[in-house]
Amino acid sequence: MRGGCGASGTVAIMNIPVELRYTKDHEWVSLDGNRARVGVTDYAQEALGDVVFVQLPTLGDEVAQGDVLGEVESTKSVSEIYAPVAGKVAEVNLALEDSPELVNGEPYGEGWMVVIELSDPAAVESLMTSEAYAALIEG
Numbered sequence: 001m002r003g004g005c006g007a008s009g010t011v012a013i014m015n016i017p018v019e020l021r022y023t024k025d026h027e028w029v030s031l032d033g034n035r036a037r038v039g040v041t042d043y044a045q046e047a048l049g050d051v052v053f054v055q056l057p058t059l060g061d062e063v064a065q066g067d068v069l070g071e072v073e074s075t076k077s078v079s080e081i082y083a084p085v086a087g088k089v090a091e092v093n094l095a096l097e098d099s100p101e102l103v104n105g106e107p108y109g110e111g112w113m114v115v116i117e118l119s120d121p122a123a124v125e126s127l128m129t130s131e132a133y134a135a136l137i138e139g
């Protein structure tokens with residue numbers, strides 16, 4: 001997620017689950033075999049403000065790492081969501097169509113965005129650990 005996430009001053013204590021991997025664009029990845037569940041981090045949803053609309057990719061879309069997956073519109077801005085890994089979109093969270101506020105309330109739970117069937121499961125290892133992500137947002 002780029003745009004709308006600029007930080008100045010101190011960072012509030014954020015929820016950064018240790019079992020997930022992270023990107024510099026504030027997406028998280030949860031690995032389950034060759035499938036990666038993707039969403040935006042607690043830091044990102046806080047920076048965005050109240051999410052009012054989420055645009056997600058189409059089921060079956062092929063994405064390369066870094067491709068735009070969709071957009072999140074909030075009361076503050078519109079930000080693009082980027083694919084943290086390459087593969088095929090295997091699931092989309094249709095609940096976000098009617099309840100985009102789930103991104104704010106449960107960024108690591110019901111606010112997930114897509115599941116990508118990985119073309120290279122080892123690529124997840126190149127993403128940031130929770131410690132590295134914490135250093136990024138605190139820096």
